Amino acid sequence: MRRAKSLRHAALLLLPLLLACAAPALAGELAVIVSARSPVTALRADQVAAIFLGQSARFPDGVEAVPLDQRLGAPLRDEFYLRVTNKTPPLLKAWWSKMVFTGRGQPPAEAADSAAVRRRVADNPDMIGYVDRAALDASVRAVLVVQ
């Protein structure tokens, strides 16, 4: 009992330190974005997950939604799927294998980096992407911030 308690104390003491160390590696916060010209103002995580997993093809207001991914292997992409859909890269691969090999759909198109995602999303009011929060500017609107 005592040992478990002291371990917990140690963990609590270490937690801020761990978070501080982890923060730069996680590249801060993620922002889910749409074009500044889109009427969409805010989305819940489950709505974003449904669009990126090919379960929903529309924004809640009924407008068609076209998801745009970061490139395969990008840490930001892995972070996004882990936080928004609870899926690790192998689970996400299994998910899309299921969609592709049952004829239900193909994974979203990809863009090279946050700047490319922002540019393409800004140009297309149907598109939805996610970027490093530091890459936000006036051409896009953050509809969900993932901590």
Add this chain to the structure above:
Amino acid sequence: MQHPIRGHHLTATLLALCLAASAHAEDGMGTSPNLSISGFGTAGLVHSSERHADFTSSVLKNKGAGASRRWSADVDSRLGLQLDLALHKRWSAVLQLVSEQDLDDRYRPRVEWANVKYQATPELALRIGRMALPMFLAAEYRKVGYIYPWVRPPVEGYGALPFTSGDGVDASYRWGAGAVRNMSQVFYGHADVALGGPLRAYGRRISGLANTSDWGALSVRASLIGAEATTALGSELFDAFAAFGPQGAALGRRYAIDHKRISVASIGFNYDPGRWFAMAEASRTRSQSLLGATRAVYASAGWRQGAFTPYVTWSRVRAAGPTSDAGLPLDGLPPALAGQAAALNGALDSVLATIPQQTSGSAGLRWDLRANMAAKLQYDRVTPRGGSRGTLINQTPGFASGRTAHVVSVALDFVY
């Protein structure tokens, strides 16, 4: 010869549709045709302790592990190739070829799917051509080992399916009800499958209905499919019975698979919050034929520890109807005929003993090696029961129902 021609006709129609649609797309309708090639495969090896029957993954296999060979690569190994052609925002076509051991013990690639899809709205999709039949939780992707945790879906429910794809039309519709996302699907068509040598099985007027509801990490799928099945399998036996007059003919009418309604109903759930998963499924098959009626159920759970996913599964199939028949009455027959009739009765009972009754318990480990490759190790205790051979095939005279087969499988699954 009628059916191969129909197959070519289908392919030609699809090709023409593709060409017409792609010509249309090049008229400046927006996105240019985009071909993507993907594939999947499994390299597997299975060992079974049962020397008097083969363990295998499907009734459509020629051999397995056990009696034919101690170790078999035929049980799970396969290779699949899929071509997806996006022609236009709304039109797409898919061709899927699968090579695996068939009932002729060959690996001839089979056209599993060849269909054209029209996405009428983001919610409504219409398809025509050859496609997966809507049944069970995992039937549509059971050939793609990478997708599921196990080496193979539980054989008690999945191994007995003779038809996996059909030629026809389907419509699928996505709809929401609050936080629940649904996908409903209807299918109508026919199927034709090779049973080895010249034998074939035909499924006509196949109509299927399925609905998947997703609510957070929970997914529930229910399906119901019916068909009229015909095959010459067992026809020699029923012809011989018919020679014994009306009583023999009645046995033939009862058990022959000749324009017989068969149906499969299933309901299953999968709960997968990421760190672990649990799933269970129950199904029921019905037919007034030698295929009998069965009830199957399985439950499986696993947890993910980094790249490793240990899991356990329990599965059972039982007959929901008679698995033996009194056959022809022997009283009053001349001795020579009585001997023949007794032999026929014995043959009928041995056919009915193939209605699967079996329980199995499995434990395994999935190891995700890379984002598109997983290795698996699985141990199954497979026990055929009630005089049945269960899902085992190629039993020899030394086979005894009730004896447990210890099966060890290794598999490497990949997608690309």
